[in-house]
Amino acid sequence: MVTHVPAEAHGDERGALLSFIAEQRGGIRRAVLGLTDEQAASTPSASELSLAGLLKHVAEVEQGWIARAKGEPPAVEREESNWHECFRLVGGETVESQLAYWEKVAAETEAFVRSVPSFDDTFALPPQPWFPPDGRVSMRWLCLHLIRETARHAGHADIIRESLDGATAFELVAAEQQVVPAS
DSSP: OOOOGGGGTSSSHHHHHHHHHHHHHHHHHHHHTTTTHHHOOOOOSSSSSOOOHHHHHHHHHHHHHHHHHHHHOOSSOOOOOTTTGGGOOOOOHHHHHHHHHHHHHHHHHHHHHHHHSTOOOOEEEOOOOOOOTTSSEEEEHHHHHHHHHHHHHHHHHOOOOOOOOOOHHHHHHHTTOOOOOOO
């Protein structure tokens, strides 16, 4: 299921940023369209990344960023001992369960972004070398970062899917919309 931001919400900054986040989520969701869990977990390219792993990672990362912005810990704390689980399905996890989880995360992201008083408001980050050095970021930065993070991995997903079965982003958009491409 793909979440779409209503067209009337695109005119303001929040709506525009949320629509860009939703658009990039769609690229990753479409990349797993019609695949089995085994296909989605395969690594057909030179990378160790799989579509299932990317799906899990982006959902987990988005949830973690929104939690941090709310002043809460992420649902899953990642460290050296469990980092490898961020990019692969473990236990009873499935593509379907990860899609459902991400749908919930996406709804929470939209509600939170729409609720913040100002995009200039900031929140603190833990001291980690991969976070900005000043330790604080704005809500605007958060949205732009989610776009960047999701778009980066949507590009990875395009390559992995095409390596897996030749399906391109255009074909997947058509399949999602149940449109038969012209020959």
